[in-house]
Amino acid sequence: MDNNRRTQLLEAAVEQSFNPVVITTAQLELPGPQILYVNTAFTRMTGYTTEEVYGRTPRILQGPETDHSVIQRLRDRLWNGQSFQGTTINYRKDGSSYWVEWNISPIRDEAGEIRNFVSVQRDITDQVMAERERRLLATALDANADNVLITDRSGAITYVNQAFVRQTGYPLKDIRGQQPSILKSGEHGPEFYRRLWETIQDGGTFQATFTDRSRDGTRFHMEQTITPVRDERGEVTHYVATGKDITERVKMEQALEEMATTDLLTGLPNRSHGEQLLDRQWNRTERYAEAFSVIMADVDHFKAVNDRHGHDAGDRILSWVAGALRSQLRDSDTAIRWGGEEFLILAPHTGLEGAEELAERMRTAVAGHEDPEVGSVTLSLGVATLREGDTKKRLIKRADSALYAAKEAGRNRVSSV
Known part of the structure; x- marks a missing residue:
């Protein structure tokens, strides 16, 4: 394959790439590197046309929430002729913000001199938002006064909140991968657990009062609900158990029953x-x-x-x-x-x-x-x-x-x- 054909293939591959690509000059002194090339994915991501960005610096994408410490690290790496990977907030032509992940590398000529920088970018806004929602959910679950325990479909524990830790004495690092049976007190017979598993494996919700045992052997009573969690195909992937501590109520009921009997x-x-x-x-x-x-x-x-x-x-x-x-x-x-x-x-x-x-x-x-x-x-x-x-x-x-x-x-x- 001759060089012209190879160049044409490379240009077509970059142009049709799913990821935005930007090529700039290697000028790092002010006014900074100038944009020489952007592909179609870049114009879709930013809203700028090719003509609008040619000859301008990538600073046109920066705004109030752009992390300038990330920009400074980027410059330091490029000054030293090193590649850079990072994330920050950029801004589209219409002023809306998005999270971007960069992979920026120097391009050297035959003499080893840096002539250009190439940046392969990715819009990671959805991932960042999903991670924020996940953290918010985890924070909300940890702030919940009720116990929360999540297992995978085999029953192995994948998450417990702080209320669970306080109640049982088991932090997640010590109980992850364990079965909830670690809390068994011996109060419930095999029939109780058989009904539990039959109900949730059939996709139903199981509700009951559990008498469990904490790490130090203390018994406690939980009014608990166990619910299957399904994926987009309707397959059960996890089980979520939420429980309210009713130990004091049970003790009072037992005391009243004892007084009556x-x-x-x-x-x-x-x-x-x-x-x-x-x-x-x-x-x-x-x-x-x-x-x-x-x-x-x-x-x-x-x-x-x-x-x-x-x-x-x-x-x-x-x-x-x-x-x-x-x-x-x-x-x-x-x-x-x-x-x-x-x-x-x-x-x-x-x-x-x-x-x-x-x-x-x-x-x-x-x-x-x-x-x-x-x-x-x-x-x-x-x-x-x-x-x-x-x-x-x-x-x-x-x-x-x-x-x-x-x-x-x-x-x-x-x-x-």
Whole structure:
């Protein structure tokens, strides 16, 4: 290929280039380099025609927001015969601004002398604006009082805001790439997480109250919403979880529930809640045909304690007895303050012999205690085991009858029917 043909191809390539191209003289002293050539992409970017810029300096593109420190670095590099890359704000013919990225290189002749500068430019306004919006969004998310967590479609964490960091103790650098399961408290079972993933993978939004655990082991409660994020093709690319800390509200609700279901003196379930627990256990027993026993316990001569020593002493005795009963319970057992000085113990999976042994341990635990003011405290206990055709009322009545028999037989003993 001859030189003329090669030159024609180069000129055509530059003219048709997508990127704006400017060639100037190498004159750096005032008035500065003069424009010798611009391609069509340059005229589209700036609004100037070729004739309007020929012989003028690139300073015609500068304006109020042009970064003059960038211009100075540009001059310093060119004075030293070096290439330059940078960005700043330039201005079009109509006065509108745009962000431009330059790559400026010296052109040398055969002797190595710099004769011209060539600048390949790119309008990066859209990228700069997108980056500003991204930073603004990140700033807004960090300023948000609610926790924000973003994962990719596989569930790997890609972003957390400052509220999340404060809540959990995990900064992004320590948790990036981890799964949100790092926060699991053990409060939710597999079914909970299965429903979560099925919902969001199907494109739905999942809302629930999560009980999570922070880095130091502290449990907290979040009212959380998890939403899929889709790209322009409708494909899920990320998941965004936003959560409001409701720990104090949950604690208050739990305290109110405890007040409603717990006997304040003994700390045991009260009669109302105890009947609900009995119903649940009864239904389970019927469903699985399991053994089930109940024990009715009563503090002996309790009226005399109140009459002789006062109600404060009586309350102290009841509280201590409740603790003694609780100390003998197995994991599946439940002790209930049934009323006054009377306690009901539910013993699931337990036949008559096992229930009698449990009742005897309770009797012994109480009888071994000597109150400094009241003296010896004892219990009488009645045991009843579920029989075919029993109702709850009939089972409790039999335990009550056994308790009455223990009282009649001299108290401080276990009786069964």
